[in-house]
Amino acid sequence: MFFKSFTDYLLLEKNYSALTVKAYQNDLDVFSAFIISEYQESSINQVNYAQIRTWIVSLVDSGMSNRSINRKVSALNTYYKFLLKTETIETNPLIKHKALKTSKKIQIPFSETEVALVLDPSNFEDGFEGIRNKLIIELFYSTGIRRIELIELKMVSFNLHNKTLKVLGKRNKERIIPLLESVISTLHVYLKAREKLEHITDSDYLFLTQKGVKIYETLVYRIINDYFSKASTKVKKSPHILRHSFATHLLNQGADLNAVKELLGHSSLAATQVYTHNSIAELKKVHVNAHPRSKK
Template sequence: MNSLKAFTDYLLLEKNYSALTVKAYTKDIESFSEFIKIEFDSENINQVVYVQIRNWIVALVEQGLSNRSINRKISALNTYYKFLLKIGALKTNPLAKHKALKTSKKVQVPFSKTEVNAVLDDFVFDQSFEGVRDKLIIELFYSTGIRRIELVNLKLSSVNFQNKTLKVLGKRNKERIVPLLDSTLKTLSEYLSYRKGLEQIVDEDILFLTKKGAKIYETLVYRIINDYFSKASSKVKKSPHILRHSFATHLLNQGADLNAVKELLGHSSLAATQVYTHNSISELKKVHIKAHPRSKK
């Protein structure tokens, strides 16, 4: 499928999409191609009509996929067809009039400051490579708001002790500089000392490693956050993203500028950052009622 190869090259080289995103897009398009081949005996997804895509959507619903997941798959397909229009390989987009399936807005409940402090201040981390590494991971998530994949891909060269900053490679390979707290730098120095003491190091340039010296992986990072916060929080979801959410919410609650938080999070638009403001609005209401001279009337 030459057009698919051209599409993936376009996403990687021109749009600067991450390899992970391109892989997901490719998987979705290949999945649709397989469906068309089986259901309609067609080898070419460039010549489909909307009814055929609609049948795929119905099949995905019957498989038990959520509307959110289905929308992501259709979005990948739509991006592909838009690319074909762009290069003149297609005259009309079969998804031009498609409307996304309705999804319920998930309210992400952040950890409270008490819960975060219970983990970072009250919990006794093992004085070992893994113990100090785990503490640093938690501190970095909460003090910088970086994404899980961004943390996994951090390199030793990402840290600048002199400037007290961290260079983060975000979505679409966009770099941003994030300030580091003195307390985080202290834990970072401690971790690097333990890191040097590992028997072997496979991935020399990577910051976070497993005890076997290999690059840390996303599921392990998730497990670390979930395990430690299970001891301090009764919330259903305990993940790196919730820590990122907590970082943004707590900054906004303390009066941080929305644009500044947007830059720290690596968002491309304010709309993405505004999802974190619902908690800060409730805090503002409390302040407003407590401080306004007419609130008692």
């Protein structure tokens, strides 16, 4: 099937992660099912924009957010660009498509006080899960890694001699992140607790459940949400907000934007600049409090 050539292209040439490729595949499968159902077309390779537009309208009517719809259409557009590249089609039916308007989401980071409250040792229960959860939160906050990057960490990802962590990010791009002494200390405690698990199935992976299998996305989200619910009244409490807090707090303390970009694994500076609105607010506060003419 032609989808297979496309997914190989995404994996091998575009260097997309397996998770992203799976999402693209799902989007193509959903669109393909729609085209078969509505138009009795056996292939999506020769559809026109009017047919795609009908699909988009159906997604809007289903209550799906414009942001999610744009992501699906983007996957479809990437597929048609691939067909053009391989000379399978002559024109891209999405060539003149304009993305649906989306509202700009303002991500509100946790405060330094909230993070400190969560990381109080008294918040973590004794035993394997408490130690593991503490390490997860410390790693998110001290390295800014993404949820999927944390889940995919291996036992060999850490270099304790150099005090660094090797992370495999988007498009299989590796980056090295320095580790704080406090994180290394918690890691040693966790590894000792991990050794005592009765059954370990996914031995290569760092973070496991009590049953010895690799942790999963909903569990990681639940851990962050549960612990931060004790210290924060913010509506959204997720691994991404903790990543956002990492970047914001570094910038508030005067970190170089390019350095934060490298730590986060962003491919462009523009992606990192979304985190600067909070640091600008902090700079304004410092400026007003410190400038000799601010009191006049």
